[in-house]
Amino acid sequence: MAVGPAAPARVAPVSRVPGPAEPIDVTVVGRRMAAADVVELTVARPATEPLPQWTPGAHVDVLLPTGAVRQYSLCGDPADDRSWRLGVLREPAGRGGSGWLCEHAVEGTSLTLRGPRNNFALVDAERYVFVAGGVGITPVLPMVHAADRAGRPWTLWYGGRHRSSMAFLDELTRYGDRVRIRPEDESGLLDLAGVLADAGPGTLVYCCGPAGLIDAMQNRCRSLPAGTLRVERFTAVSQPVDDGADRDIEVLCQASGLTVPVPAGCGILDAVRRAGLDVLSSCTEGICGTCETTVLDGVPEHRDSLLTEEERAAGDTMMICVSRARGDRLVLDL
Amino acid sequence: MPHVQNGWYLAAWSDEVGRTLTQRWIAGNPVCLYRLGDGTPVALEDRCPHRKFPLSLGRLDGDVLECNYHGYRFDGTGACVGVAEQQDRPRAAARRFRLLERDGIVWIWPGDPDRADESQLPDTSWLTDPNWTHVQGVLPLKARHLLLVENLLDLSHETFLHPTTIGNAAVAATPIEVTTAGPKVYFQRRMIGVPAPPFYQKSMGLTGLVDRWQDGEFHPPGIFVLNIRLAATGTEEPEGFHMKVLYGMTPATEHECHDFYALARDYAIDDEQLTTFQHEQQLAVMAEDVQALEVQEVMYATERRRVAESSIRSDLAALRGRRVLRKMLAAEAAEEEAAAGRMPAAR
Ligand code: FES
Ligand code: FES
Ligand SMILES: [Fe+2]
Numbered sequence: 001m002a003v004g005p006a007a008p009a010r011v012a013p014v015s016r017v018p019g020p021a022e023p024i025d026v027t028v029v030g031r032r033m034a035a036a037d038v039v040e041l042t043v044a045r046p047a048t049e050p051l052p053q054w055t056p057g058a059h060v061d062v063l064l065p066t067g068a069v070r071q072y073s074l075c076g077d078p079a080d081d082r083s084w085r086l087g088v089l090r091e092p093a094g095r096g097g098s099g100w101l102c103e104h105a106v107e108g109t110s111l112t113l114r115g116p117r118n119n120f121a122l123v124d125a126e127r128y129v130f131v132a133g134g135v136g137i138t139p140v141l142p143m144v145h146a147a148d149r150a151g152r153p154w155t156l157w158y159g160g161r162h163r164s165s166m167a168f169l170d171e172l173t174r175y176g177d178r179v180r181i182r183p184e185d186e187s188g189l190l191d192l193a194g195v196l197a198d199a200g201p202g203t204l205v206y207c208c209g210p211a212g213l214i215d216a217m218q219n220r221c222r223s224l225p226a227g228t229l230r231v232e233r234f235t236a237v238s239q240p241v242d243d244g245a246d247r248d249i250e251v252l253c254q255a256s257g258l259t260v261p262v263p264a265g266c267g268i269l270d271a272v273r274r275a276g277l278d279v280l281s282s283c284t285e286g287i288c289g290t291c292e293t294t295v296l297d298g299v300p301e302h303r304d305s306l307l308t309e310e311e312r313a314a315g316d317t318m319m320i321c322v323s324r325a326r327g328d329r330l331v332l333d334l
Numbered sequence: 335m336p337h338v339q340n341g342w343y344l345a346a347w348s349d350e351v352g353r354t355l356t357q358r359w360i361a362g363n364p365v366c367l368y369r370l371g372d373g374t375p376v377a378l379e380d381r382c383p384h385r386k387f388p389l390s391l392g393r394l395d396g397d398v399l400e401c402n403y404h405g406y407r408f409d410g411t412g413a414c415v416g417v418a419e420q421q422d423r424p425r426a427a428a429r430r431f432r433l434l435e436r437d438g439i440v441w442i443w444p445g446d447p448d449r450a451d452e453s454q455l456p457d458t459s460w461l462t463d464p465n466w467t468h469v470q471g472v473l474p475l476k477a478r479h480l481l482l483v484e485n486l487l488d489l490s491h492e493t494f495l496h497p498t499t500i501g502n503a504a505v506a507a508t509p510i511e512v513t514t515a516g517p518k519v520y521f522q523r524r525m526i527g528v529p530a531p532p533f534y535q536k537s538m539g540l541t542g543l544v545d546r547w548q549d550g551e552f553h554p555p556g557i558f559v560l561n562i563r564l565a566a567t568g569t570e571e572p573e574g575f576h577m578k579v580l581y582g583m584t585p586a587t588e589h590e591c592h593d594f595y596a597l598a599r600d601y602a603i604d605d606e607q608l609t610t611f612q613h614e615q616q617l618a619v620m621a622e623d624v625q626a627l628e629v630q631e632v633m634y635a636t637e638r639r640r641v642a643e644s645s646i647r648s649d650l651a652a653l654r655g656r657r658v659l660r661k662m663l664a665a666e667a668a669e670e671e672a673a674a675g676r677m678p679a680a681r
Contacts, residue, residue: 119508121527123568226571230526280642288645289653306653308514 023063024051028109029083034167035160037090038135039102042076042083043111050081056142057120057206057232060084063112064100073139073208073232074116075168078146084113087167089135120232122146126202128154131195131217133209134161139232140208141168144175154178155198159190159213192220199224208232249325253277253334254296268320268330277334279320286322293320298330337361337479337585338555338662339445342455344582344594345433346440347470351375355399357390359586361444361555365431366390370397370410375440378412379429389428437461438470439582445666456553460578460598468598469613472582475593475624477631479556479585480656482593485623486558486581487652489523489548492531495626499619504528504546512651517658519552521651527567533615534564537608538575538601543567545574550651554658556583576600579616589631595620 030042045051059073076085090102105111122128122143130147132140137158147154155178160166162185172179182190190213199205205228207217214231221229246264253260253272262271269281269291282290286304295316302312304319311317320332343360346367350356356367357380364380366389378399380388387403394400398415399408405418412430416423432447433440437458443450460466475482485491492501508528510521525546534540547563558581565574582594597616602608645653 117507119524119526121567123526282642283645287647287650287653288643289657290642305647305650306657308654310514 022114024113024115026051026084026111026113028105028107028111031106034087035169036164038165038167039088039090039105040167041086041088041101041105043086043113044083046110051084052116053081054078054084054116055118056122056146057139058116058118059120059139060086060113060115060117062086062101063114070101073120075138075141078142087135087138120206120208120230122206123204123230124150125152125204127152127198127200127204129195129199129203129205130154130156131190131205131207131209131213132156132158133190133207133213134159134165135167136207136209136213136232137166137168138208140206141171143206144172144179148175155180157182157190157195159184159209161185192216196220196224199228203228205229206231246324247328249327250329251325251334252297252329252331254331255334258334262324267322268324268332272320272332272334279334281321284321286319289319291319291321292317294333296331296333299326300324300330301326336588336663336667337444338659339666340443340449341445341555341662342434342441342443342450342553343556343584344439344592345377345442345584347472347594348375348435348438348440350472351440353394355390355392355394357388358592359590360442360592361585362587363431363444364388364390365442365444366399366428367440368394368399374410375433375435376410377431377433377442378408379431381428382406383414383426383428384424454553456551456557456559456580458580460600461580461596465603466578466598466600467603467609468578468596469609469616470594470596471617472595473593473617473620473624475591475627476589477591477624477627478589478634479583479591480659481627481630481634482581482583482591483552483558483655483659484652485627486560486583487519487521487550487552487655488649489550489560490648491626495622496531496619499533499615500531502529502531505548506648509647510651512654514654514658517554517662519554519651519654519658521548521550523548530564533612533619534575537599537612538564540564540566540575545569552651552655552658554655555662556585557581558583589635593620593624 025046026043027046028041029044032040034040054074055078059071062070062072064070072086072088074084075087088101120139128147130140130144144154144156157180158166159182163183166183169181205221207214207229217229217231248264249262251260251262251268251272256277258275260271260275262268269279272279280290282288287306289306295318299315300318301324302318303322306319339361345358345360351367352369358365358367366378366380369375378389380390382389382401382403384401384404384406387401389399389401392400392402397410400418406414407416407418408428409415412428414424414426432443432450434452438461439458441455461468490506493503493506504525508523508525510523512521527543528546530540530544544564545567549561551559560579562577563574578598580596584592584594586592595616597612
């Protein structure tokens with residue numbers, strides 16, 4: 001228990017006041033595939049003014065012409081105030097933002113950003129364990145470089161589906177065996193017990209990746225001192241655990257007797273509306289619960305943010321604006 | 335919308351209940367609160383079984399409560415023990431609610447007393463822990479229960495509604511993580527390396543960047559606990575300044591609530607000036623909330639055709655809370671219907 005003013009904090013070398021939310025106009029100056037489904041974009045300011053300062057773990061908002069706003073971590077060099085690098089995962093169809101960037105952002109494209117902001121700042125510690133799952137590597141990459149430059153011992157555990165889907169492997173080779181690459185098709189899921197075996201006293205654990213990984217880490221770290229584990233989730237949405245690709249499905253609307261084909265890339269909500277059904281919706285992002293629909297048969301693949309794990313597992317209700325089917329057919333109470 | 339009956343609500347602070355009969359509406363029930371001679375708190379339905387006169391307008395004769403309209407007399411269990419000046423001994427009883435007194439709080443379970451489950455109550459031992467100090471009170475609120483629940487489950491509003499005390503841009507800018515365990519909803523907002531809002535600067539002398547944690551717990555239907563930690567950025571737990579706020583979100587009637595609060599801290603606990611300052615600030619913050627919720631209530635109550643609301647990510651905890659309450663209500667409604675189906679219609 002602290003009484004009176006706190007003891008002087010151990011100084012965090014890297015943390016900054018979140019900047020005002022002014023828009024920053026940038027132009028795409030580089031684009032390459034950093035992995036099979038990760039597009040790396042380099043953006044710079046058209047004029048010669050420097051870009052705002054940032055620190056490892058920071059992200060920016062990208063204000064898309066579609067009106068959507070998406071967050072991406074900065075994964076370049078914080079010392080570079082002329083250009084920023086973002087890693088964008090090509091997401092399954094139906095989730096607006098990344099799709100637009102992957103398809104339309106090429107050299108010369110203008111983008112509007114906001115930020116940077118950092119909710120995942122690298123705090124000074126004696127040693128670090130970094131855990132990245134998939135595109136979760138993006139905020140972790142500059143952290144790794146910073147920890148290494150600061151001469152702190154660290155290890156990085158980096159999981160992904162397969163090697164070809166894992167970005168920035170080239171950049172990590174120089175660190176030798178401090179980087180533990182664990183593609184799922186070669187070595188299975190990350191061995192979290194092994195990961196945390198390195199987390200002695202004085203260690204901070206930084207984890208970024210899909211919700212499943214973060215939840216599992218949070219469970220594992222319960223017994224460690226509070227504050228040891230620091231996590232960042234990209235969005236409230238848990239990425240689908242299967243291959244994520246949409247399939248064509250068929251929805252039987254029991255109450256109205258309609259059978260509605262739902263092609264890949266089209267949401268159930270849109271499809272049943274087009275078929276003439278009147279269904280309420282509001283956010284169309286799986287947040288608000290307005291479009292909740294009772295599932296009479298079939299297994300939904302939940303992509304919303306609202307349902308709890310138990311509700312998901314029960315599988316008797318779903319948000320049809322974003323969720324789909326595990327199999328190829330659903331029977332809904334519509 | 336009716337209120338969940340099978341769940342704990344904060345009925346009163348212990349020091350509000352004594353030998354004076356007090357009426358308080360709780361979850362749609364008029365409740366008459368008092369203590370027996372041995373100190374046991376009692377809550378009876380504040381409707382006399384004779385002609386519904388409020389028992390709280392009666393008087394205590396030792397442990398016997400006498401109705402001031404026609405003289406029905408009740409013991410501490412609510413059973414009628416006679417009628418003053420008359421020979422009748424009606425077989426009548428005032429409904430007695432289940433109470434539980436702990437850590438200076440009188441909790442009430444308005445529903446089936448046999449289902450009252452102590453394990454559903456949150457830990458409140460910090461209200462009596464000598465390493466902590468707190469202030470407490472209750473404010474009337476003319477707004478529906480759900481609005482109060484959603485106010486506390488979505489603290490992004492601090493940025494906009496409380497900018498001179500506890501809010502700044504970092505609150506709304508920092509996303510929450512929401513988890514659930516059964517009907518309970520938890521959220522975490524961890525603001526790292528952010529400026530401290532004025533209340534915390536003055537309370538804790540923190541002038542540089544801080545790490546600010548806001549961990550909320552909703553124990554439905556009516557209890558909210560906020561766990562707060564502030565420390566110079568990078569400071570590790572358990573160092574730092576800790577505060578806890580308990581809110582008893584007790585619905586009174588359909589459009590009114592009791593807004594109970596207790597604000598506690600684990601630092602400078604003997605600093606009375608600080609206590610006064612914090613209490614004033616807490617009341618200032620709550621005045622802003624009360625004002626907001628009351629005008630919001632008017633807007634909800636007068637909307638002729640209900641238009642769907644828009645929601646964003648920061649609403650997730652509140653939306654989960656809403657779902658939980660809706661489910662509890664639906665379950666109670668179904669039970670009532672089933673019970674009504676089994677019973678012959680009342681004549
Ligand atoms: S419309 Fe909001 S969850 Fe589907
Ligand atoms: S109403 Fe109470 S005695 Fe008649
Ligand atoms: Fe508030």
